[in-house]
């Protein structure tokens with residue numbers, strides 16, 4: 159039977175930042191007060207590690223370090239396939255809750271001790287990773303998650319549908335597809351101080367709603383969208399842009415060649431100048447945002463996917479130029495950044511909290527720095 163295992167994340171003290179689809183965000187008050195907190199399974203491993211090793215290990219302690227200990231196991235019925243757990247203190251009581259959805263369409267909210275606090279059933283498998291965010295500023299987090307039923311479901315911290323705001327919202331359909339496989343994201347797209355909710359869908363649409371439910375805008379991609387969006391103010395105009403990858407079928411009446419696309423939308427849904435970028439492979443990867451070249455403007459980094467292949471001519475998925483082996487980095491104008499090795503020897507400073515125009519890049523900047531450190535080596 160499928161199981162979910164979790165370590166004692168409420169014991170460890172280093173959960174100030176947790177990774178999300180769109181970067182690293184602080185859990186508590188800080189530059190990212192919006193608190194978008196979609197987590198990944200990596201968190202569990204990290205937490206397990208931190209819960210096992212002392213804060214200040216020294217050689218003498220190495221001999222007594224024991225292995226990771228299993229804290230609890232919770233059967234959740236259906237398979238957990240692509241949905242990653244999200245860790246968030248939904249009720250702000252100082253204890254972190256766990257959100258995770260299964261293939262039977264059931265979303266679980268679990269307390270740190272492994273007790274199920276509530277469940278919510280959607281109308282299809284949940285592959286999307288839940289997003290927890292305080293979209294109305296009342297101190298309690300709201301939860302948004304996609305489902306194969308074609309909807310983005312909005313819930314309050316107790317798992318009750320935000321029906322008074324019009325949730326769940328249908329994310330569009332085309333050619334019989336409607337699955338919201340990607341994870342939602344949020345940003346202040348119109349600069350009015352509250353959050354909009356953005357998602358892509360296998361139903362070929364990218365959609366943004368005001369959190370109260372009204373449609374902000376919707377874009378037809380003419381192909382499936384697997385990528386989860388990143389929302390960030392990359393041109394520093396005070397409004398968040400939406401960066402998201404997409405498949406590109408390249409058919410007639412479609413302006414871009416077969417392969418993939420990386421979009422950057424202005425907050426009103428119009429395309430940023432210089433975007434979309436055409437990529438020689440589908441873009442199932444989700445963009446990360448951070449200031450790579452220290453010019454003050456956040457940059458956009460993304461990987462690809464593996465739909466097209468270039469080894470067997472004649473197959474429907476054959477594409478001679480298909481390539482899923484690169485990471486791409488662009489600035490806010492859509493210009494390619496220099497290759498990573500050209501940064502070798504440079505000191506990649508984290509954007510300073512409070513620095514001019516850089517606060518929104520702080521989380522992503524740290525994540526990108528880690529990626530670059532991996533690329534460049536010590």
Ligand SMILES: [Ca+2]
Pocket residue numbers: 246247248249250251252253254255
């Ligand atoms: Ca809590």
Ligand SMILES: [Ca+2]
Pocket residue numbers: 291292293294295296297298299300
């Ligand atoms: Ca709230």
Ligand SMILES: [Ca+2]
Pocket residue numbers: 345346347348349350351352353354
């Ligand atoms: Ca807004």
Ligand SMILES: [Ca+2]
Pocket residue numbers: 390391392393394395396397398399
């Ligand atoms: Ca902007």
